[in-house]
Amino acid sequence: MAAAHRVSHEPAYVLHRYDWSESSLILEVFTRHHGRIALVAKGAKRPSSNFRPVLLPLQPLEINYGGDAEIRTLKGAEWMGGHVMPTGDALLSGYYLNELLLRLLARDDAHEALFDAYGGVVQVLAGDHGGAQATTQAAALRAFELLLLRGVGLLPQLDVQTLTLEALEAGTRYALVAEAGLRAAADDEAALAGADWQRLQAALDDRAPFTATLRLVATLSNGSNSALRNQLRVLLNYHCGVSMLRTRQLMRDIQAL
Structure with a gap:
C-alpha cells in the first residue's frame, strides 16, 4: 500500500x-x-x-x-512571525482578500507569485511599512486584485484593445469590461486614459509586480483611482457570480452604523 x-x-x-x-x-x-x-x-x-x-x-x-x-x-x-494581525478596516480588507481567493482559486493549483503578493498586501494592511496610510492600503488592494485576475486568466492585456488588438492611444479613455475586455469608453463610463493602462501593464510585467503596481496605483489621481476601483469591483463581482461580495456588504453595513 x-x-x-x-x-x-x-x-x-x-x-x-x-x-x-x-x-x-x-x-x-x-x-x-x-x-x-x-x-x-x-x-x-x-x-x-x-x-x-x-x-x-x-x-x-x-x-x-x-x-x-x-x-x-x-x-x-x-x-512565522513578522507582523501582528491587522485591525479595524484593514482586518475587513484582509477578509475581503480571503473571500476573493476562496471564490476564484481552484483547489490544488499553485500560484507562487500570487502567494508572495498576498503576503505583501497582508504586511501593508498590518502596517509593517511605516504605519501604512489608507491610500497605501487601497493601492495594495488594487494591485492584488489586478494580480489575482491575471493569475487566474481573467485579465486581458492592458496595453491593447482586447477585441482589435490595436494599440491604446495615450489620451483616449478606455474601460475594462467583463467579456469585452479593454475597449474605448463611453462618456459616462468609469475609465482610465490609455497612458494609465499602459503603465499598469508595464508594472504588472515588472520583476517585482506587486511592489511596482502598488507604487504606480498610489500615484494615480483620485479620479483615476476611483475609476480603477469601480471597474475592478464590477469585474470581480462578475467572475465571482455575485452582485456584491459578503465582505463588501459587511463593510457597508458597518459604515451605515
Missing part, C-alpha cells in the same frame, strides 16, 4: 475555518507550492491544543500535512 503523501515546512495562510466536530476544524488554506487546499485540524478547538493560538487568518504560517483525500490532515503548524 502506497504511503500517504506528506508535505513539510510549507508556507501558508489560513483563509477560512469551519467547525467540523466538537473538537476539530476544517481549514481552507492558501499554500505557496500547492495552492488552495482543505485540511482537517483534529482537536484544534480543545483548550490544550497547540493549534488554537496559531490557526488565525492573515498570519504567516509554516505547516506540515499529509493524506491523499480531498481533505488532508494537518500535522503541525508554526507561526
